Amino acid sequence: MDLDHTDLAIVRELQTDGRLTYETLAQRVGLSRPATRMRVQRLLDSGAVRVVAIVHPAVRGLTATAHLAIGTRGEAAPVAREIAAMPQAPFVTLTGGQRPVMAELRTAGFSELDRAIERIRSLPGVRSVDPLITTRHLKDPYLLTDEPAVDHLDDVDEKILDELERDGRLPFAELAERAGLSAGATRARTLRLLEGGVAKVVALVRPDVLGIGFLCGFAVRLQGPTDDVAARLASWERVSYLSTCIGRAELVGTISAGSLGSVLATLEEMRACAEVREVESWLHLELVKERYDLGAAHS
Incomplete structure (x- = not known):
């Protein structure tokens, strides 16, 4: 779907506040109310944009989060689809990297998280599962990081x-x-x-729609304290997601950029940080699932 500058301005406003009135939205993008309403409807009908409420995980009792790097035997796509069918998995991608499937899990406590990981390990075609257990969300375009x-x-x-x-x-x-x-x-x-802070209404947008068609995941191993370097990385515009974690790395995140050159420049800047010991990275090639309405599955 080809978007002009006005369409992109509408999308960015809805990413910040998905319930902006048509009057307010029209004023901000310089259109009439009917024209704005028509453009918003066209964006929604195209499937490139969805406006939904994302409920704080704590409200739904989802207190445990993990990021899984999954190795496969044979084709990766069937494995990704199996994981995407799990209600505990809001985010699943096919990647270009050592592990071809990446997934996020959100569960009601660590016992359920352990069971969900074991279920993934038992799926046909799964060779290995390497989890990073989230300890703190630092930056997320969708998640409300403060407690309600x-x-x-x-x-x-x-x-x-x-x-x-x-x-x-x-x-x-x-x-x-x-x-x-x-x-x-x-x-x-x-x-x-x-x-x-119970919920946030935002626009979920395919990355290519905004011209940030390259999503690169990364895991960072640090030497020394985490807080200072984590705060520095979270302040970078191209770092769209960042969490502290336990596992093979201390930080896990996502770079959103318009070119591979920009992705590389951000990774190189990350590697140049004195506190960074090692950076592992992977490109998200296909978004298999991105849904955050997980409350019904856990209620």
Whole structure:
């Protein structure tokens, strides 16, 4: 799908706040409200952009996260599809690297995480599974890294979240009808949930749509303390995701860039850091799955 500068501006605004009103969005991109609405609908209909609510994992009881590097015997795609069918796996890719499949798992505690990893190890075609266990999320375009400020959710709150996970731009009037409340009460509850960090409504976009068609994963082994170098890497624009972890490395992350040259330059800058002992990297070649509406599977 070919996007012009105005389309790209709309996408970037929705990545920051997927529930921006058409009036506000129109003002920011310099279009009329009807023209803006038409462009947004075209983006959604194309499948290149999805606007959804991403609920904080802690709210869903998903307290354990791991990144898996998976070696295969024979073709990797069937293995990736099997893992993508697991409700605990929100993110699965085929890669160019030593391990051809990378996956993220989110589970309700480490016992469930261990069972999910063992299930992957038992899949036909899986040769090896090397997990990195996340200890702290430092940067994520989708994940809310701070703990939610809302302590208690009732059944109506859960219904609102479920509906927004399916369609993040659902109008308040329609959301109210589904939740069984007035439009005003629904709006108040929704804003409480969003402002309290329970969920974030964002646009999920195919990387090639934004001209950042190269995604490179990396794992960094450090010498000395982690915090300073982790904060430095998280501040880099091309580093779109970063977590501390336990396993073969202390940091795991993603570089998003418009060219292989930019990916290489970022990796070289990373290797030049005095605290960095080793950088392992891989290119994400095909996004097999990216879904974060995992609450129903764990409720």
